[in-house]
Amino acid sequence: MVLGRATITILAMGMLVAGCERGPFSPPEDLVGAKWDVDAADALPRQADPYFSGLQDRYVALARAELAEFDWVDTAYFVKLAQVASTGTPTPPVNPEMRNLSPEMTELLRFQQAELAGFVLSRGGRLRGGETLAEAHAAFECWVQELEEVHQTDQITDCREQFEIVMEVVREIAPLPADLAVVLSEGGGVQIDGDRASTTLDQPFAAGSTSDGRKSAVLEEEVREVFGQALDSAPEPPQVFRLGFGFGSARLDDADRAVIAQAVAEALSRPHAEMVITGHADAPGASVANLALSRQRAAVVRRSVVRALAEDEAAGEKVTVTRARGRGELELLEEVPDRSELNRRVEILVR
Amino acid sequence: MRYFTSIALVLLALASLPALAADRIGHVKVSTGDVTIIRGAESLPAISGAELFEADIIRTGDGSAIGMTFTDNSRLSLGPNSELTLEAYSYEEPGEEAGFDARLSAGTLSAASGEIAKTRPLAMRVLMPTTVLGVRGTEFVVRVSGS
Numbered sequence: 423m424v425l426g427r428a429t430i431t432i433l434a435m436g437m438l439v440a441g442c443e444r445g446p447f448s449p450p451e452d453l454v455g456a457k458w459d460v461d462a463a464d465a466l467p468r469q470a471d472p473y474f475s476g477l478q479d480r481y482v483a484l485a486r487a488e489l490a491e492f493d494w495v496d497t498a499y500f501v502k503l504a505q506v507a508s509t510g511t512p513t514p515p516v517n518p519e520m521r522n523l524s525p526e527m528t529e530l531l532r533f534q535q536a537e538l539a540g541f542v543l544s545r546g547g548r549l550r551g552g553e554t555l556a557e558a559h560a561a562f563e564c565w566v567q568e569l570e571e572v573h574q575t576d577q578i579t580d581c582r583e584q585f586e587i588v589m590e591v592v593r594e595i596a597p598l599p600a601d602l603a604v605v606l607s608e609g610g611g612v613q614i615d616g617d618r619a620s621t622t623l624d625q626p627f628a629a630g631s632t633s634d635g636r637k638s639a640v641l642e643e644e645v646r647e648v649f650g651q652a653l654d655s656a657p658e659p660p661q662v663f664r665l666g667f668g669f670g671s672a673r674l675d676d677a678d679r680a681v682i683a684q685a686v687a688e689a690l691s692r693p694h695a696e697m698v699i700t701g702h703a704d705a706p707g708a709s710v711a712n713l714a715l716s717r718q719r720a721a722v723v724r725r726s727v728v729r730a731l732a733e734d735e736a737a738g739e740k741v742t743v744t745r746a747r748g749r750g751e752l753e754l755l756e757e758v759p760d761r762s763e764l765n766r767r768v769e770i771l772v773r
Numbered sequence: 774m775r776y777f778t779s780i781a782l783v784l785l786a787l788a789s790l791p792a793l794a795a796d797r798i799g800h801v802k803v804s805t806g807d808v809t810i811i812r813g814a815e816s817l818p819a820i821s822g823a824e825l826f827e828a829d830i831i832r833t834g835d836g837s838a839i840g841m842t843f844t845d846n847s848r849l850s851l852g853p854n855s856e857l858t859l860e861a862y863s864y865e866e867p868g869e870e871a872g873f874d875a876r877l878s879a880g881t882l883s884a885a886s887g888e889i890a891k892t893r894p895l896a897m898r899v900l901m902p903t904t905v906l907g908v909r910g911t912e913f914v915v916r917v918s919g920s
Contacts, residue, residue, distance in 0.1 A: 600918035603906060609886075610909025613895070617903060624909070632904040632915065649914040652852035652883040655840035657802040659848070659885065693802050694822035696842070753867065773842050 456501075458494060460485045463501045466508035473548040476556030478507035484564055496567055503563065512548065514539040515562045523569055531566060538562055538589070541596045546644045551596035558592050561585035599631030599638050604645055660773035661688055665723060667766040669704075672718040674726060682723065685770040686730045689741045696773050697741060699724045701748040704765035709750055717748030723768045798862045799825040799843035806837025806853075830858045833880065847873065847887030847897065854919075855880020860900065864889050876900040877917050885912045 456462055464482045468475035485500035506513055515538045518531035541547030541555055548555060564581035603623060605611040611624035619635025629640035646653070663685040665678040674682075689695035701720030703712035724746040731737040754765050801810075801823040808819040811830040817823065819831060819839055833839055833855045840850040845864040851857055858876040865871070871889040875882075877899055886908045890897040895907035901917050 600916070601901070601904070602916045603913060604915075605913045607885075607910075607912035609911035612899075612909060612913050613907035615905045615907060622909075623913075632901055632906060632917075645914060648916060649852060649881050649883055651836075651838045652850045652855075652881045652914065655803050655805065655838040655850040655852075656883045656885070657840045657842045657848045657850070660842075660846050694800065696800070749866075771846070773846060 456505075457498045458489070458501060460489055460497065460501060463504040463508070466505060468508065469510040471510060471548065472552040473556045474507050474510045476553035477559055478504050480556060480560035481507055481563075484560065484567075493571075499567065500563075512543055514543055515559055516566050518566060521566060521570055523566075527569060531569075534562065534585070534589075538592075541592060546598065546639075546641045547596045549639050549641065550598075551592050554588060554591050555596055558585055558588040561588060598640060598644060598648070599629075599633070599636070601631055601633040602629060602638075602640075602648070603632050604629040604640055604649075606645070657773070658692065660771050663688070663770040663772065665768045665770070666763055667719055667768070669763070669766065670707075670715065671766075672715060672722050674722060678723075679726065682726050682730060682770070685772055686727060686734075686737075686741075688772045689731075690734060690737060692772065693740075695741045697727060697743045698771040698773070699727065699743065699746045699768060700753075700771070701746065701768045702753055702765060703748075703751050704762060705751045705754060713748055713750035715748075716750045717746065719766075719768045720746035720748050723770065727770065796826075797824045797844070798827055798859065798864070799841050801825065801839060802842055803840040803850075804838075807834030808832065808837050808839045808851075825859060827859055827862045830856065832856050843873070843887060845871065845873070845887035845889040847889060848885045849875065850883045852881035852883075855882065857882060867891075871896055873897040874900055877915060878902065879917050879919060881914065881916045883912075883914045884908070886910050 460482060463478075463485060466478070468478055481500045481504035485497050485504060488496035488500060503513075515535050518528045518535055521528070523531070538558060541551050542559055551558075561581050561584040565578065565585050568578040568581055603612055603614060605623045605626060605628045607626055611622060611628060614621045614623070614630060614632055614635050616632065616635060618633070621630050621635040621637060623630050623637070627640060627642070627645075628637070630637045663681050665674070665681050667673070685697065689697050699720050701716035701718070701723070703716045703719075705712075724743060727743055731741055731743070751765070755762075801819050801821055804819045804821050809832050810817045810819045810823065810825070811832065812826065812828070825841060825843075831839060831841075831851060833851050833853055836853050838850065838852055840848070842848050843862070843864075849857070856878040858878070860876050861872060861874040863870070863872050867888050869892070871892045873889045873896065875898070882899065884899070886897050890908045890910050894909065897908040899906040899908065899915055901915070906915060
């Protein structure tokens with residue numbers, strides 16, 4: 423089929439350029455080569471990434487247009503670009519300095535090329551730019567390609583206009599929003615309420631602009647780049663150590679002492695740690711008695727914690743132990759029955 | 774009798790003073806580079822271990838950063854060239870009425886919400902020049918670009 427079409431083209435070419443010497447419009451010697459095979463380039467697998475698949479589509483279309491004009495050199499050029507797009511290899515837009523152009527035009531194109539390359543060569547730029555970025559990229563290649571052939575002025579204007587229009591959109595969508603919010607964990611996310619828009623970001627890596635509420639895609643590496651220093655200074659999550667008690671008892675056993683030792687070790691490993699000690703009771707019995715018992719449990723644990731810290735010389739400077747608090751039966755663990763030894767507990771929170 | 778009442782009133786006033794005076798709401802865990810706490814007319818170095826109070830303004834310079842923990846277990850940290858005001862903070866016990874408004878005027882903030890955000894929707898908020906960010910939970914980052 424491909425050969426058939428090529429053969430027809432040869433015949434057509436033969437009629438058109440009969441009598442001419444081999445020049446830009448002459449058919450190449452090896453017409454079955456993949457170099458000029460637009461259909462083969464079209465049949466190559468598409469990347470899932472809309473930027474690469476969109477780029478391949480557009481290069482194939484440009485190659486076809488060149489083929490229809492018997493421009494073999496340019497056909498081969500766009501076939502090659504389509505092949506590369508099919509592999510998903512990011513490639514910078516053509517460097518105008520490598521082209522035979524006027525210094526003024528080279529200067530203008532260099533600026534455009536650099537801006538486009540910034541988006542094309544960054545994963546985040548391609549992610550957010552998607553097919554629109556592919557459209558801008560292909561239009562740029564088309565513009566530069568046509569510029570070399572100064573006689574095709576309508577096409578030059580078309581490609582340039584298309585590039586400039588699409589770049590306007592790329593500039594809106596491809597950069598990370600300047601005022602940016604990114605959710606990093608499960609748990610509900612954030613709600614953006616502004617004069618201009620309101621949005622909810624509720625999934626890990628959901629991102630949006632806080633100035634206009636528009637959602638945006640963001641890569642983990644971009645979060646690192648923008649927020650790295652803030653993230654590196656983020657304190658560790660608090661850790662809770664739990665000690666169990668017998669019914670009506672505020673006595674520590676060996677297991678409790680081991681947990682206290684762990685909690686103290688954790689506190690000593692953190693910069694300026696705080697230890698918050700809270701006692702609890704189970705539900706049976708009078709609330710007043712349970713409150714007193716929970717306070718007593720917390721006080722016993724606090725004494726033991728303070729004693730353990732006293733054995734470490736530097737601890738006095740580093741660790742703050744807050745007042746022991748009792749919460750009685752106010753904070754039963756939801757997941758256990760009321761009359762459970764799990765509720766008869768002291769929690770040491772280290773932060 | 775009136776005399777005793779007066780003494781009792783004075784004592785009552787004294788006893789309630791610590792509660793009226795601002796309570797510590799958190800403290801500085803890590804601080805690198807040039808970080809200051811602005812408290813009223815004072816400007817204090819935000820050294821590791823420094824206490825934080827409602828209405829404090831925290832400012833970081835070039836290449837500087839700070840990490841803070843709060844009494845409700847929320848955690849905030851700032852990257853370079855940032856400014857955060859701890860505008861309003863109230864937290865007593867888990868489950869009770871509470872609120873936390875922090876205003877990010879510039880820079881980068883990394884946050885993990887704590888008990889306050891669990892009490893009701895929008896109990897914890899990050900206020901920004903043009904937007905209010907209501908925190909549902911738990912970890913997020915925000916950037917306010919320079920004008």
